[in-house]
Amino acid sequence: MADVAIGVDVGGTGVRAVAVHADGTRAERTHSKDLKTLDRAEVLGRILEVVDQAGGEAGDVVGVGVGLPAFLSLPEGEVRLAPNLPELNGWNAAEELARALGRPVAVENDANAAAYGEAWQGAGKGLDPMIYLGLGTGVGGGIVLGGEVLHGATGMAGELGHLTVYPEGAQCGCGAHGCLEAYASGTGIRRAFLEDTADIPDDAFQAAYGDRDQITAQQIAELAAGGDASAFRVFALAGVALGIALAQLIHVFNPTAIVLGGRVAGGAWDLLWPTLWEELTQRTPPALREPLAILPARLGADAGAVGAAGLAWRQVGAA
Amino acid sequence: MADVAIGVDVGGTGVRAVAVHADGTRAERTHSKDLKTLDRAEVLGRILEVVDQAGGEAGDVVGVGVGLPAFLSLPEGEVRLAPNLPELNGWNAAEELARALGRPVAVENDANAAAYGEAWQGAGKGLDPMIYLGLGTGVGGGIVLGGEVLHGATGMAGELGHLTVYPEGAQCGCGAHGCLEAYASGTGIRRAFLEDTADIPDDAFQAAYGDRDQITAQQIAELAAGGDASAFRVFALAGVALGIALAQLIHVFNPTAIVLGGRVAGGAWDLLWPTLWEELTQRTPPALREPLAILPARLGADAGAVGAAGLAWRQVGAA
Numbered sequence: 065m066a067d068v069a070i071g072v073d074v075g076g077t078g079v080r081a082v083a084v085h086a087d088g089t090r091a092e093r094t095h096s097k098d099l100k101t102l103d104r105a106e107v108l109g110r111i112l113e114v115v116d117q118a119g120g121e122a123g124d125v126v127g128v129g130v131g132l133p134a135f136l137s138l139p140e141g142e143v144r145l146a147p148n149l150p151e152l153n154g155w156n157a158a159e160e161l162a163r164a165l166g167r168p169v170a171v172e173n174d175a176n177a178a179a180y181g182e183a184w185q186g187a188g189k190g191l192d193p194m195i196y197l198g199l200g201t202g203v204g205g206g207i208v209l210g211g212e213v214l215h216g217a218t219g220m221a222g223e224l225g226h227l228t229v230y231p232e233g234a235q236c237g238c239g240a241h242g243c244l245e246a247y248a249s250g251t252g253i254r255r256a257f258l259e260d261t262a263d264i265p266d267d268a269f270q271a272a273y274g275d276r277d278q279i280t281a282q283q284i285a286e287l288a289a290g291g292d293a294s295a296f297r298v299f300a301l302a303g304v305a306l307g308i309a310l311a312q313l314i315h316v317f318n319p320t321a322i323v324l325g326g327r328v329a330g331g332a333w334d335l336l337w338p339t340l341w342e343e344l345t346q347r348t349p350p351a352l353r354e355p356l357a358i359l360p361a362r363l364g365a366d367a368g369a370v371g372a373a374g375l376a377w378r379q380v381g382a383a
Numbered sequence: 384m385a386d387v388a389i390g391v392d393v394g395g396t397g398v399r400a401v402a403v404h405a406d407g408t409r410a411e412r413t414h415s416k417d418l419k420t421l422d423r424a425e426v427l428g429r430i431l432e433v434v435d436q437a438g439g440e441a442g443d444v445v446g447v448g449v450g451l452p453a454f455l456s457l458p459e460g461e462v463r464l465a466p467n468l469p470e471l472n473g474w475n476a477a478e479e480l481a482r483a484l485g486r487p488v489a490v491e492n493d494a495n496a497a498a499y500g501e502a503w504q505g506a507g508k509g510l511d512p513m514i515y516l517g518l519g520t521g522v523g524g525g526i527v528l529g530g531e532v533l534h535g536a537t538g539m540a541g542e543l544g545h546l547t548v549y550p551e552g553a554q555c556g557c558g559a560h561g562c563l564e565a566y567a568s569g570t571g572i573r574r575a576f577l578e579d580t581a582d583i584p585d586d587a588f589q590a591a592y593g594d595r596d597q598i599t600a601q602q603i604a605e606l607a608a609g610g611d612a613s614a615f616r617v618f619a620l621a622g623v624a625l626g627i628a629l630a631q632l633i634h635v636f637n638p639t640a641i642v643l644g645g646r647v648a649g650g651a652w653d654l655l656w657p658t659l660w661e662e663l664t665q666r667t668p669p670a671l672r673e674p675l676a677i678l679p680a681r682l683g684a685d686a687g688a689v690g691a692a693g694l695a696w697r698q699v700g701a702a
Binding site for chain 1: 536543545559563630632638639666673
């Protein structure tokens with residue numbers, strides 16, 4: 065059996081691991097759900113468990129990469145702030161994981177890991193600079209430049225969900241107004257849909273859409289695809305917000321590829337694309353659009369784990 | 384005499400050259416004005432002339448760097464689009480300059496050259512990532528990352544004047560709405576002041592401010608500093624626009640330094656700063672502001688030429 069690196073993606077609600085060969089092929093994968101209530105020791109335990117499961121059958125494990133849903137101080141590899149797993153705040157993740165796993169460990173922000181995954185083995189392969197946006201509950205981002213994840217001064221670069229698109233717009237979870245995340249995340253799409261349908265009485269809403277509290281971005285995407293005017297409008301406006309944000313990134317980076325991933329983008333490409341592209345073309349000169357491809361992500365839910373594995377391979381000098 | 388590199392800054396209205404030693408000290412400088420009517424051969428002639436003047440007394444010239452007010456295709460060094468010197472469009476500048484000068488030549492976009500100058504020998508020395516914004520007639524930008532100018536796919540990265548700050552805002556010279564340049568450039572400040580004072584009858588305007596057609600951003604800055612409410616408001620709003628734009632760059636790069644230069648910033652720091660900082664703090668988390676210094680540029684009008692010289696030194700392997 066050929067050597068593998070194990071990539072681990074710690075999400076807000078579960079831990080996923082994928083064993084990946086040096087050439088990027090995936091050998092084994094495993095998934096441990098229902099993380100939300102766990103503390104630091106249990107997160108560590110889950111990581112050890114999935115690494116063991118994914119690695120046991122796959123081959124010799126040369127290293128482990130771990131993507132965490134957190135701001136990390138790099139190169140130290142310490143968790144600075146994990147909004148959805150506050151028990152991890154202050155955790156010296158790189159050091160403790162390396163000790164517990166007995167192997168070289170690379171830690172990375174989850175969106176940066178997904179960006180690296182798409183650049184290494186996904187839609188952005190061979191395209192540089194590559195910018196990744198992951199539309200999920202929030203909007204994560206990562207930038208791969210010269211084959212490396214852009215980290216900035218202290219490891220917190222690539223916070224693309226908090227690009228301002230409407231300075232006086234909807235309030236974002238971060239407290240600021242008009243962030244991309246307030247429009248193009250699952251949370252933002254839900255908020256916009258509930259606003260757009262606020263005049264509909266509860267019983268009529270219930271009959272048409274089900275429970276107000278329960279509706280998801282995925283349902284709204286299905287409604288939009290089925291012709292519902294409110295749902296369609298909400299995705300069209302999310303596309304406009306994405307177009308504004310991408311125009312910023314295009315002026316900044318003159319990128320070769322922008323890859324859109326995450327659950328929300330996966331199911332809604334056709335809904336987002338027309339307004340995204342129209343807005344973007346109004347805000348960028350042709351010379352900056354010419355070298356650019358805007359692409360759907362290819363690795364799906366594996367992106368973060370594959371990227372983390374790639375970073376582990378890179379750390380041991382083989383990718 | 385120690386060796387020098389000559390840095391040349393071709394502006395919309397003149398050509399400036401500075402002879403710079405490998406350690407960054409400036410030896411000679413010269414300036415050739417009134418470029419506006421010149422064609423390609425005359426621009427080349429002016430460059431040869433200033434290089435000769437700056438280099439003659441200073442020492443042996445190891446190389447020449449030239450900053451051009453143009454989108455350049457890199458690494459080819461060809462002028463893709465020079466909005467204020469359209470005769471240069473399509474010029475194979477790197478090749479023709481190297482032949483005419485008989486020396487190694489590095490060409491660079493003028494704002495990128497100024498960014499490199501400030502990073503190499505100015506306010507951003509030793510600070511990385513460093514972002515430079517030059518507020519002049521327009522707003523130029525440049526990003527220095529890992530000691531190198533960020534070029535992107537085809538050499539056009541760092542077009543920071545066209546970051547959108549108000550998606551439905553004032554129209555920019557580029558055709559898009561709400562670009563930073565439409566608010567924080569000399570042109571933008573003039574436009575905003577004329578809008579803010581549009582209700583004032585011509586004779587009253589003339590008595591208070593002089594000719595409507597002739598008023599400059601510098602005069603408006605002086606008026607603002609002297610307590611004129613309209614002028615003060617215009618700079619305050621330019622500060623807000625800068626705050627919004629810088630917040631984007633902070634989320635993208637997690638930078639160590641942002642350097643503000645150019646004629647407009649030079650004279651108006653105290654007018655721009657309060658609203659800039661207030662807006663920026665509302666849009667960025669403390670963790671991203673902690674490692675960051677926002678600084679006035681130090682090299683003044685020499686920034687572009689010094690940066691071009693630094694790039695020439697770098698090209699011959701000495702900086």
